[in-house]
Amino acid sequence: NLLCFTDKGKVFRVKVHELPLASRAAKGKSIANVLNLGANEKIKSILPVRELLPGSHIVMVTKKGIIKKTEMTNFAHIKNNGIIALTTDLDDELIDAKVSDGKSDIFLSTAEGMSIRFDEEDVRSMGRAARGVKGMTLSQNDRVVGLEIFNKENKGTVLAVTENGYGKRTETAEYRTQSRGGSGIITQKTTDKVGNVIGTRMVS
Numbered sequence: 001n002l003l004c005f006t007d008k009g010k011v012f013r014v015k016v017h018e019l020p021l022a023s024r025a026a027k028g029k030s031i032a033n034v035l036n037l038g039a040n041e042k043i044k045s046i047l048p049v050r051e052l053l054p055g056s057h058i059v060m061v062t063k064k065g066i067i068k069k070t071e072m073t074n075f076a077h078i079k080n081n082g083i084i085a086l087t088t089d090l091d092d093e094l095i096d097a098k099v100s101d102g103k104s105d106i107f108l109s110t111a112e113g114m115s116i117r118f119d120e121e122d123v124r125s126m127g128r129a130a131r132g133v134k135g136m137t138l139s140q141n142d143r144v145v146g147l148e149i150f151n152k153e154n155k156g157t158v159l160a161v162t163e164n165g166y167g168k169r170t171e172t173a174e175y176r177t178q179s180r181g182g183s184g185i186i187t188q189k190t191t192d193k194v195g196n197v198i199g200t201r202m203v204s
Contacts, residue, residue: 001013001014001015001016001048001049001050001052002014002015002016002019002046002047002048002049003046003047003049003058003075003078003097004031004035004043004045004046005043005044005045005046005047005060005085005094005096005097006037006041006042006043006044006082006094007041007042007044007093007094007095008038008041008088008093008094009060009084009085009086009087009088009093009094010038010041010082010083010084010085011075011078011082011083011084011085012035012036012037012078012082013075013078014034014035016048018034019034031043035082036080036081036082044093044094044095044096044097045094045095045096045097045098047097047098047099049072049099052072052073052075052076053072053073054071054072054073055071055101055102056071056072056099056100056101056102057069057070057071057072057099057100057101057102057120057125058070058072058075058085058097058098058099058100059097059098059099059100059106059120059123059147059149060085060086060094060096060097060132060147061094061095061096061097061108061135061144061147062086062088062092062093062094062095062132062144063092063093063095063143063144063145064089064091064092064138064143064144065108065134065135065136065137065138065144066088066089066092066131066132066133066134066135067106067108067123067132067133067134067135067136067180068086068123068126068130068131068132068133069100069102069120069123069124069125069126070085070125070126070127070128070130071125072099074127074128075128083128084128084129085097085128086128086130086131086132087129087130087131088131089131095144095145095147096146096147097147098147098148098149099149100120100149102120102121102125103120103121103152104120104149104150104151104152105117105118105119105120105149105150105151105152105177106118106119106120106123106135106147106148106149106150106180107146107147107148107149107150107158107172107175107200108135108136108144108146108147108184109144109145109146109148109160109187109188109197109199109200110136110138110142110143110144110145110146110184110197111142111143111144111145111190111196111197111198112139112141112142112190112196112197113160113186113187113188113189113190113196113197114136114138114139114142114183114184114185114186114187115175115184115185115186115187115200116135116136116178116180116182116183116184116185117150117175117176117177117178118135118177118178118179118180118182119177119180120149122179122180123135123180133180133181134180134181135180135181136180136181136182136183136184137181137182137183138183139183145196145197145198145199145200146160146197146199146200146201148200148201148202149202150172150175150202151172154171154172154173155172156172156202156203156204157169157170157171157172157202157203157204158170158172158175158200158201158202158203159200159201159202159203160187160188160197160199160200161197161198161199161200161201162188162190162194162195162196162197162198163195163196163197163198164193164194164195166194166195168188169203170187172202175187187200
């Protein structure tokens with residue numbers, strides 16, 4: 001199963017074997033021919049999920065720093081027209097979704113180079129229609145661009161990439177755990193030369 005999350009907070013499901021197989025240089029098929037997306041609706045995250053296991057969660061975040069955790073079993077019955085995964089405000093949108101075991105830390109990063117790490121247990125599990133809670137306090141023009149799930153053992157590093165092609169890798173242990181909803185700490189200095197952060201990824 002591929003769970004496809006959109007900027008409007010909806011989730012669609014498609015089986016991998018239903019997608020056309022193509023060569024590396026092929027153009028591909030429009031996602032609109034596969035999913036019943038609404039007007040101007042865009043896919044923001046795709047999660048490959050073999051089984052919808054009890055105890056596993058899907059963590060979602062919006063560009064305004066709202067975070068939400070929902071048990072994976074709530075996504076067992078997804079209609080062709082999709083279902084609501086997160087209720088967003090009109091001026092907000094979902095930007096990413098990740099699978100979690102419910103016992104990890106959540107890491108958020110922003111375009112202006114700020115980040116915050118907090119215990120996943122600070123976010124209670126909610127139903128599909130819920131809006132979520134504040135994960136991070138942002139400055140006026142800032143927005144969340146990255147969501148990662150950190151293990152408690154601090155195994156791995158996080159890679160931040162900027163719009164002008166700069167990259168930086170940092171040990172996860174360097175990010176101390178804070179309280180959910182704070183403004184966080186600097187993870188990447190942004191300048192005219194470097195540009196804003198466009199995303200982060202856990203790398204091994």
